[in-house]
Amino acid sequence: MKKTLFTALAAVALAFASPVMAQQSVSYQVSFENAVHHEASVTATFKGVQTPVLEVRMARSSPGRYALHEFAKNVYGVRVTDGKGNPLTPGRPNLHQWNVTGHDGTVVVKYTLFADHPDGTYAGVNLTHAHLNAPATFMYALGLEQAPIRVQFTPPAGQNWTAATQLKPETAPFTFSAPHFQYLMDSPIELASLQWREWTVQDKGRSQKIRIGLHHGGTPEELDEYTQKAQRIVQENQAVFGELPAFDFGEYTFIACYLPGTPGDGMEHRNSTVITSSRPLKSGMTPHLSTLSHEFFHAWNVERIRPQSLEPFNFADANMSGELWLAEGFTSYYGTLLMHRAGVTSVADYLKSAAYPIMAVAVSPGKEYFSPVEMSQQAPFVDASRSVDPTNRTNTYISYYTYGNAIALGLDFTLRTRFKNLSLDDYMRLLWQRHGKAEKPYTLPDLEKALADLTKDAAFAQDFFKRHIYGKEMLPYEALANQMGLTLQASNAAVLGWEGLRFQNDQAIVAQGTFSNGPLYQAGLDRDDALLTLNGQKLTDQKTLDSLLTQHKPGDQVQLEVLQQGTKKTVSVTLARDPELQLVPQEKATKAARARREAWLRKKA
Ligand SMILES: [Zn+2]
Ligand SMILES: [Zn+2]
Structure with a gap:
């Protein structure tokens, strides 16, 4: 003006x-x-x-x-x-x-x-x-x-x-x-027409009410089971931080809608959360509770432990934040970990989900391009954003949910193995005391300072942030897992790649841009190319492809007949190792490693 x-x-x-x-x-x-x-x-x-x-x-x-x-x-x-x-x-x-x-x-x-x-x-x-x-x-x-x-x-x-x-x-x-x-x-x-449940939590001499207002077509018994499990998840969340936030009017409300046709989502707010899905509780109990667990952790992490970059929220423009690896990624880590601590999921199920983010980061070429801070800053391009023109995110991007989740696990293991009686729970509690309870938004240097103060090792904190938060270096997950009495087990299976394939008319169509570190990319193949045969065998469905691949090991060469932009040709492809990773408890772990693993997974409430 x-x-x-x-x-x-x-x-x-x-x-x-x-x-x-x-x-x-x-x-x-x-x-x-x-x-x-x-x-x-x-x-x-x-x-x-x-x-x-x-x-x-x-x-x-x-x-x-x-x-x-x-x-x-x-x-x-x-x-x-x-x-x-x-x-x-x-x-x-x-x-x-x-x-x-x-x-x-x-x-x-x-x-x-x-x-x-x-x-x-x-x-x-x-x-x-x-x-x-x-x-x-x-x-x-x-x-x-x-x-x-x-x-x-x-x-x-x-x-x-x-x-x-x-x-x-x-x-x-x-x-x-x-x-x-x-x-x-x-x-x-x-x-x-909502069904209601509520319970009271006594906490530091304060009495607060947790309510569930549910819109669904299921039974009251299903809501009872959901409520009982939610109660235990709330307790495990509370145990991480040592207390509940002081909710306005002493109330927190889970606003859940599980009606057919409802898009799946979870959205955090200061004193409530919206949880939606088209799946009924009958078949979706565990995934719905997992969303509930994630969203409730946000009552601390992001709603009160709040990045300065989001304050005050600008409703007239996109809001860029370099801290979403912590705000969303650490919340994702705890969302599933606390499901297990609350006894809702088994150790095996939890370990399977815990290994996924490590695999996703390990296999993604995107980490060469952007650090976790820079991945966070791209949220306005990816979070519920639709564009007409394709992007090369397959090769340049890792979700800050996934990346931050892997960092949370790596930092948790680092604190538990390198320092005496410290864990990520202690770090979150310090952030809560310093920034959440105090309602003092944080910056990236504040996060590094808190890690330095917690560990009484400023050099460690500086190095950690330099390498893994501002930098693009992966944490040493294999060694860390070992010290936690776990083996990070790789697969021996041979694969054509990790892209999605769409099977139609006896062809396997490459459904996305190919990964630059994968066999298809290196053979000059890309999105929408059709794979017709492998060593002369038709690729009619996933089962046929899987059974052909079991006859091979990683490193083997196969011949693919392909249709690329109207031209039929044969290319030679070197099969890769399936990137899937598993975290497996070691039977022969040392006493100390076993104790660390058990302390990590144990119920705290
Ligand atoms: Zn509804
Ligand atoms: Zn979230």
């Missing part, structure tokens, strides 16, 4: 604001007259507007999902009036914004929201529920970020809906409040 215009506007704003500073407030009324066609009607009322132009916006991003979502695309039928109902014509300076002039200090914006994606990022409305992620639902006004907010819902007639939300309930039915804009944006709402 040009300086002269700015000064003029500022002067007008001052004149406008005085002599009476009107009380600012924001309220929303939301109803669902056309729920069957996925529409919600929203009326937003902004009072105490003190500037001649009120800039009303839809968010472009949502905390916890890093791509741009352009929520304004699902808003239409926008009608604006002043406080007396006089129609106003808003200007449109950009895709996301409505500039309202000529108001009387009150601006009323009515709009229709199309909502057909009920997950952690978007909204979904139909006859069975209204599932509303706040940034996807509510228009907000610049300059009114600190104003108190009231939200009132009108469910369709004849429904026995209740509301699951972390918003503060007011006395009027279906009416809630939030102290300010950022709080509202962090507060998803599910209105449905």
